[in-house]
Amino acid sequence: MFETVLVPTDFSKYSQKVLECVGGLPGVKKVVLLNVIGPSDPLARVWDPGARLEEAKEKLAEQAKFVEAQGLKVEQRAEPMLEGDIFRKIQAVSDEEGVSLVVMGARGKGFVENIFLGNVAKNTLRYGDKHLLLMRYKMLEGGEDLEEHCSMIFSKVLCPTDFSEPSEETINFVKGMKGIHEALLFHVVSSGESQEHVDAKMKEATEKLNAIKAEFEAAGIKASVQVAVGSPAEEIIEAAEKEDVSLVAMSSHGKGWVKQLIVGSVAYEVSKNGTRPVLVVRAGKAS
Template identity: 25%
Template sequence: MLLHPLPLKYQNIYKTTKRGALCMFKKVMLCTDLSPPSELLLQTVETLKQVGLEEVLLVHTIYTAHNPVLEAELLERRTIRLQSQRETLMNKGLVVHTEMAYGIPAPTLTDVAERHEVDAIIVGSHGKGIFKKAALGSVSTEVLHMTSRPILLIRVELNKEDRQSQSFEELFSAPLFCTDFSDTSNVAFTYLEKVVTELKCPVTLLHVQDRSISETYYLQRLEDINRAIIDEMTPLKDKLMSLGAQDVKIEVPFGSPKELILEKVRSSKYSVVLMGSQGKGFIEELLLGSVSYSVVRKSLIPVLMIPSLKS
């Protein structure tokens, strides 16, 4: 049972998830710019299949070139490449649909996701084409602001030999779950429950005590506050252990959320960051300010953001 009761707008989703009727990752939209780095995104389906993925919508966005000959040549090349990626995913036992969407990438991708009612969006945050813009805070960040769907942001790049330098086949092997105890964090926790139920993976639960909030007060009562927060997080640990998690660690550091999250990411101990994208404290800052820019742009591991649900 979650620590804080969910608001009415969340309760139906939570209950259907607990019954198993709702698969959180049954149908995802995978955004591709058809470049070599985008091939890395295809690897994520191996893990997502283990948590219920059945169907993939493979989407590529393009602008019109206003040149009939050039448009025809570009469309032919891109169609061939898109079909190649489709076959790769189909060979993994998935139902795969493709769509060429014309328009400005972020709003176009958001509209396609809503129209097809996907359970999550997968988008790259580094590379060529639209991913280069995403690395600078454009496409991926804009989609994060616009969408009502969970979004998995993955930094994709090639090494100097033009080969794939990363692997995301074990996406949920060691999740880092960041919580601020908000309703949105509770919703994000249901996704973690699903992952642990299926994969029995070890988990780290993280709550950052933001030193910018009345630092003197915190320092005077830091030990008491740490104890209270750990007590608050213990039921979450117990729940995950009951679902079969290999191990669950609780960490309550004191300091700068941005710096501490990136420090955790750089430690190479974790495979994905999972958190709510709106809430209170540092998670609200994550969506709106410097923490968002830093984590999404600098994280070498995927970041799965679960947005707040609209009324």
């Protein structure tokens, strides 16, 4: 399913932890390691990347050995860039290498504790067109071993849906993934003219979720359903914590999405403010 995966790396501890998990992704055969090198002086108009490029290649070679030990092929890309957003280089390399998934840490070098989503991750989320797995590690600062966490990332997946076409594509995408042990199918009722109206919406949503649950169980995946009332992003984040899910898998867009728009607000808020890894499935690409 994810045969070729791109992992942007800045050689931070967050980037290294991503590499510890990449071998457990369904169907992965090849990993493209990308380091983007910019000038030390952002105002520089002329720049020779020489020494920094050689240093980056050495560090990439070290990380490549780590990935190859997991039985994967590795492509190493050290790319100098005088100006522009690093996201654009990530997108360009993704296109050149034909990757199906970008995997990156939510934060990288120099992160500030109260910033939940680093600038490169944010722009890749908002403007990219590849499926994106944003990894988060609550325990990272404590130095705990992540081996168990990585092996269990697909053990319990929260699948929010608003029953739109993009959400339906994402549900089918997740249902077809190998290694999914359990799925929590989740819908949030966010409006209603009266309590009776809200109750009716909750009942209708529960019936739809139960139908999807039957499909998951027919595929051999344990499934449960939940319907909540409130703000979709807030309820998804709360449910992810309360149910202790290993991953949130959701569509980049929901109802009324327009192809030219950036990532939908719910996917953005969950990715920005949540504490669990998030798999963002791009609308229209979940084939």
